Amino acid sequence: MxxxxxxxxxxxxxxxxxxxxxxxxxxxxxxxxxxxxxxxxxxxxxxxxxxxxxxxxxxxxxxxxxxxxxxxxxxxxxxxxxxxxxxxxxxxxxxxxxxxxxxxxxxxxxxxxEFDTRLIDLDRDASPIWLVAQALRDPGNLGTMLRTGDAVGAGGLILLDDCADPFSVEAVRASMGAIFTQKIAIARWDEFQDWLRGGDGQLVAASLRDPTDYRQAAYAAPCFLMVGNESQGLPASYETACDLRVTIPMLGRADSLNAAVAGAVLAYEALAHLRQG
Structure with a gap:
């Protein structure tokens, strides 16, 4: 050397x-x-x-x-x-x-x-839309959600419970640069709930539990769009704690979308509604 x-x-x-x-x-x-x-x-x-x-x-x-x-x-x-x-x-x-x-x-x-990932440092009023992922295990999906957040002008991505590491080489690569434009917070569910309910914020889950069609839902800013684990989805208690549960119709043989894709579909739909409102 x-x-x-x-x-x-x-x-x-x-x-x-x-x-x-x-x-x-x-x-x-x-x-x-x-x-x-x-x-x-x-x-x-x-x-x-x-x-x-x-x-x-x-x-x-x-x-x-x-x-x-x-x-x-x-x-x-x-x-x-x-x-x-x-x-x-x-x-x-x-x-x-x-x-x-x-x-x-x-x-x-x-x-x-590495960036500061404390939930308390987020400014919820910085954007009308935030993405939330619970127990997301695939770093590629995590990076894709960061990329989606950048595309829709989201405030950032909040990672709940045991998610993949957002600073892994795979996640950083999949983010296509959004790792540097999106805020990232890491928290447990209870901590997130306490923070969210301490101010304004609508929690929306992709769910099959008494849901509303995602195109008919009444989104409100700041809107926190939450998707769950790739194979298991969200725990039932997390779904029932949400202000709004929405579903994306499946017109083919597949029973669900990829978690990151579902987040992107919901983000663009919520953004369209919020702009109209």
Whole structure:
């Protein structure tokens, strides 16, 4: 490894060996327990990191492949990371593949500080729509819900009980940059109920328990749209605690939609109603 200190006190390193301790550290961020210990997460790809930069969030460490193709967005990213005092790391593409877990990694990745996920820090009046997921286990679905939230202008995504880690490489990748635009809160059901009932907010569940057709429902802002676990749905007690239960008609053989897809359908329908109202 070669290393130099640049103006501002940050470092530029070039790594050519798989056994380098920094490579081991970066690889460890693919594991949840290490992410939680370090309070750091990985994001990969120029588009994702550009979305972060345009949202005012820069990586504390920028990792790039040696021999990468030049790109003005990458130049801008590197310049801003250097200006902010971040570290620059270059490594062979084969080593970067080990870091990201992908055989064909993109030419750049970043190490970010995990965001504050306390429920109490959310401003419920920041948006008319919020997404809520209970026990969502698939990081791809979680990332898709973040992407949906960004698309509909939601305030963020509230994760209840034992959900997948929103800072996993898979969830971050699936979010397509929405991890940097959407607020994320993590809470238990009881904590969420206490917070929600402490102010304005309509809790709406996708449910089959005495539901209203999702197109006929009376949505009210701020509207919290909740979907449940991919295989089991929402617990009955959670459904009965909701202000409104809605159903999406199934016209074919399938008895339900994918959880993330259901959240997207409900979000756009609620948004349309709220705009009309």
């Amino acid at each position: 070669t290393e130099s200190t640049l103006p501002g006190g940050h470092h530029r390193r070039t790594i050519t060996g798989f056994s380098n301790p920094l490579v081991k550290f970066l690889r460890s961020l693919r594991d949840k327990k290490h992410r939680k210990r370090e309070k750091r997460f990985l994001a990969e790809g120029l588009r994702l990191l550009t979305d972060a930069r345009e949202s005012g969030i820069l990586p504390e460490m920028l990792v790039m492949a040696i021999g990468r193709d030049p790109h003005p967005l990458l130049d801008a990213l590197e310049s801003e990371v250097v200006a902010s005092g971040g570290d620059i790391v270059e490594m062979d593409v084969e080593i970067l593949a080990k870091v990201t877990g992908k055989d064909n990694p993109q030419a750049v990745a970043g190490v970010f500080t």
